[in-house]
Amino acid sequence: MTSIPFVREFDFEYGRCDQLSPLIRRVVAQNPGPFTYTGTGVYIIGTDDVAVIDPGPVQDDHIAALDKALDGQRVTHVFVTHHHLDHSPLAHPLAQKHGAKVYGFGPQNIAPTGGEVRLEAGDDVGFQPDIQVKDEQVFSGSNWSVRALHTPGHTSNHVCYALEEENTLFCGDHVMAWSTSVISPPDGHMGDYLRELARIRDKQYDRLWPTHGPAVENPSQFIQTYIDHRLQREEQILVQLRAGLSNIKDMVAVMYADVDKRLHPAAAHSVLAHMIHLVETDQVIAEGELDLQARYSLPVPA
Template identity: 70%
Template sequence: MTSIPFRQKTDVEYGVCETISPAVRRVIAPNPGPFTYTGTGVYIIGHGEVAVIDPGPFDPVHEAALDAALAGERVTHVFVTHHHLDHSPLARPLAEKHGAKVYGFGAQSVLPAGGEVRLEAGDDVGFQPDIELSDGERFSGPGWTLEALHTPGHTSNHVCYALEEENILFSGDHVMAWSTSVISPPDGHMGDYLRELARVRDRNFDRLWPTHGPAVENPSEFVQAYIDHRLKREQQIVEHLASGPHRVPELVAAIYTHVDKRLHPAAAHSILAHMIHLVETGAVECDDEPSLTAVFRLRAQG
């Protein structure tokens, strides 16, 4: 597979308000895990009248640390990248404390599927922003301007936020320095994801700050490696289908030979996302709707 230059940094201090740029501070929630890496990084944008991105999970220790970091300041906007339980639950309590509104793209377009095998922290199924933002919409405060970029793929309602003054992007779970992102149908969509990766790449940001883990340096090159990884996976699938029709579990067993079999159910959802994309692009066909049990084959040429 294509090599992605992952960065891993595990020496974090929970509850500490860390200054990471002139306009940005971060408080990391104490919720490390396989889906959250070292925990949820909550971003505070500006000084005095500030915006907060992804306030994080319900946790009294984390909430107290965030309150301490915001002492003497007023939160004017609470932004959420998407509706997972490690990102959005604290958004409304924080907004209510400061008389602010919660901003996001809206509810997910379809219900999630796959449960725990999706390798997610879980869905905040009741999430609904006070204000549904639009792609390209801009928000500002003293010394900061944020542009919302609707980036479906990981979820249908995923949003990244670009800080104009520093040419950086808060990338949520769309791009992370430590891992690839989970794309799990039906709410996750590989075609959307690849398109939005290319869009982020072409914006030429100086740095990406994901909600989990360290910053992505050299974003254009890093995101291209993300894209190459996904396209290589699709090439592997096509090569296996050249020998005849397959179902998703058969492809997982053939492609993920060096991966713990306990992770194969999650891998199946990733392969399914690729299969849906290959069907949509005309490279592959199946008799019924694409699913984990459908039989897929290469589409005859000519």
């Protein structure tokens, strides 16, 4: 497998507002965990009239830290990358406090049923933006302009936001320096994800700021390793099919033999995302619904 050059170290303190560039500041919420890493990084864009990206969780200490960082400034836009509980819950309370609007793509296409393996921090099922953004739509403040890019894959409603004055992208959970992104059906879609990775790669941003963890430097090179890693995972699946395995559970036992078995259910959902993409691209045939119970095989050569 391609070795992704992960970066996991960065300088921060909970509640501290760090100046990252002339137009970017960040406050990290104290909600660390397996899906949030050190916590939610909330970005403040601009110097007078400002925008906030992914306000994060509703926590008293976090709210106090944001209030301190925003003292004397007017929030004009609150942007949300997607509907997970570590990103969007504080969006409406913060916007209401400042007389602003919440911007995002809207609710996910497929609401969670409650029975799926939990692969994320949880869904903010009631999230609905005040303003639904359009792909490539530009929003402006007193000294900044932000372009919204609809990037489905991690979720169907995921949006990245580009700060055009600095050729920088706030990429939510689409790309992270510390880990790969979770793609879990039915709302997550591997085909969409691979397409949007290539799109972001080709835009040649100077830097990416994920919502969790440190910045991604040399984004085009880094994203290409992300893509290579995913394509090699699909080749592993094809190898298992050639060996005669036909269901995802058996494939996971082989492909993830050196991984804690408690993580195999999550691995199975990742394999399912890849398998759906392989079926959609006519590389694999499915018997039955595209789910964990289906039997899969290679097409018979003509």
